[in-house]
Amino acid sequence: MAATGDNRRIDYVEFNVSNIEACKAFYGRAFGWTFTDYGPEYCEFDDGRLKGGFTTLGNPRPGGPLVILYADDLEAALSSVEAAGGTIVKPITGFPGGRRFHFSDPDGYELAVWTKA
Template identity: 55%
Template sequence: MQDNLINYVEFKANDLEAVKTFYSKAFGWEFTDYGPNYVAFNASGLEGGFEKSAEPVVNGALIVLYHSQLETVLETVKTNGGQVVKDIFSFPGGRRFHFKDPAGNELAIWSDQGL
């Protein structure tokens, strides 16, 4: 993995089983379940996942970058005009935070370092 590159894409979905069936049959994607609210996919060209959401899905894609030094890149994002909308939190496999760029696009940056 390299710092500052798009590493993962995350989508929202109301029905994880339906979305798994669709993408596996239509495109051959493979899935790994992480509890009742999250499923990761691979064999798609770029790894990603679907997070279960009860809300209507609007602009449901979350682009996730990787950085080995999460605290350092958080400060870089803030210094350069990014707005942190979710501070650093842990999840199975790593930690991440979410931010909005100056245009209002929400992205995330994750790291598997410092666990």
Template identity: 50%
Template sequence: MKNNHINYIEFRAKDLLAIKAFYTKAFAWNFTDYGPSYVAFAGSGVEGGFEQTDEDVINGVLVVLYHEDLALAKENVIQASGTITQDIFSFPGGHRFHFLDPSGNELAVWSYQ
């Protein structure tokens, strides 16, 4: 993995069973469940996942970058006039934070640490 490269794409979905059935049938993707509200996919050309939500999905894509030093990446985002929307938190597999770019696009940065 390389710092500052897109590493993962995360979508939102209301019904994980329906979303898995659709992408399996339409594109032959493979899935791994991580609890009742998250499923990761493989076989799409880029790794990603679907997070279950009860809210309406308007812009359901979260692009996730990788950086080995989350504190440095967070500081770089702040110095570049980005807005932190979720501070560094842990999840199965590592830690990450979310931010808005100057146009209001939400992205995330993750690391194993």
């Protein structure tokens, strides 16, 4: 598989929030972001350069959004994370449009890696 220009780069930022509508109102008003809803538990935002999401599926983490990297080969990325000393926090799971896993780095920061379906 040939690597894309996005392989193993930060691709998305996800905020665990308590109220998606309140976040949309705030970020839309404060920064002019636009939004695409994907059901009651998920909304994608677009700031004009970077996309990210608001979700109620996790616990809000004050001070830290979930940084998400993209990988052409998700299984190879998972193996690389483990080989480098990372800990898999959530195994590979599917979602509409792709699959992803979560890991923590040696300092305990949780990140995720995703790939298209």
